[in-house]
Amino acid sequence: MALLVQKYGGTSVANANRIKEVAERVVSTVKQGNKVIVVVSAMAGETDKLTKLSSKITDTPDEREMDLLLSSGERITSALTAMAIQRLGFKAMSFTGRQVGIITDSTHTKAMIERVDADRLVRAIQEDKIPVVAGFQGINEFSDVTTLGRGGSDITAVAIAAALKADLCEIYTDVEGVYTTDPKIFKKAKKMEKISYDEMLEMASLGAKVLHGRSVEFAKKYNVPLVVRSSFNKTPGTLVIKEDKDMEKIVVSGVAADKNQARITIMGVADTPGIAANLFNAIADENIIIDMIVQNISSDTKATDISFTVSRADCKKAFEITRKVSDKLGAKGVNMNRDLAKISIVGVGMVSHFGVAASMFDTLAKHGVNIMMISTSEIKISCVIDVKHTETAVRALHKAFNLENI
Ligand code: ASP
Ligand code: MG
Secondary structure, eight states: OOEEEEEEOGGGGSSHHHHHHHHHHHHHHHHTTOEEEEEEOOOTTHHHHHHHHHHHHOSSOOHHHHHHHHHHHHHHHHHHHHHHHHHTTOOEEEEOTTTTTEEEOSOTTSOOEEEEOTHHHHHHHHTTOEEEEEOSEEEOTTSOEEEOOTTTHHHHHHHHHHHTTOSEEEEEESSSSOBSSOTTTOTTOOBOSEEEHHHHHHHHHTTOTTSOHHHHHHHHHHTOOEEEEESSSOOOOEEEESOOHHHHHOSOOEEEEEEEEEEEEEEEEEOSTTHHHHHHHHHHTTTOOOOOEEEOOOOTTSEEEEEEEEEHHHHHHHHHHHHHHHHHHTOSEEEEEEEEEEEEEEOGGGGGOSSHHHHHHHHHHHTTOOOOEEEEETTEEEEEEEGGGHHHHHHHHHHHTTGGGO
């Protein structure tokens, strides 16, 4: 007998029929001799709908009130799913985040889980009840409702799986697993059988949205095996687990593309201590996330250029801030390119193979794709390119690293 956590995302519980189908899958897993804890998201579109509703009242909603509002979406699905399971003759019980002891910090709208006091869950399981937990929420030390940030139900599921030492945490969604690249960009993308936590973390941070990045960090920390699979069919899905020997043999396991990049360059700033601190503090103060940073060595003029990338959504704001800093520092000026993409190859096998970066650059060169910036980590190489070359680059790299035949 295994203990499984099954998390169903918004599209899997999008309407009453889908909820009934979820109940059937849960019941059939129980009939196979497993214990199941269910975690549900809000119905597809519900969180957006509630957010829109609040914006009709005010442009600056209080975050504490926002959390109570948004947490209601998941409560609705947890109660409905419990009813659907009961209708099939099984015992089920819905729970809010508070009722299953999910204790978070007080950062409303993006709270971090501090602990899970799972006694009630344990009791429910002992009494052969199927718990159905409202994802995405907890309470802080003052008993105020908090939420975990968009897509946060994944985190709830993994946190519960970790707290109860579940054998497996299944994340049910509307895709069949994790792909070697975005199937929308390249049709020949292949579903991976398994991927390591670290690779998945890189893919998630590069925009592969199947799993919330923090849920993967949590799973890695507590060694919770994850499966990403579709709730629309019985296909097995992709296993996300600790790195193993087979994985190291594969040099590159995925190609990720992020088409929403912009680059800002501040030109001719003095090459003296404090310049970078000045600029990036000003940007951080506006809560803008910076990705790549390149600073050139200065020529004999003792001035240098600093370039960095931000998401296109933040680029206007970042440009304004940089211009102000440029004026203050007496730099030569600021320019921006907002039509960029970041293309990345990811694989734990890179650690033990030579020439991976060279063959990536070679492939791009052969296809006439100019590289504007480069960054690397142990298991990832990213290049910034013109957004119009995204499809070409993805296809070429997918081929060059033989991902079709993995
Ligand atoms: N309902 C929340 C959202 O749409 C949380 C989740 O679905 O995981 O972001
Ligand atoms: Mg999600």
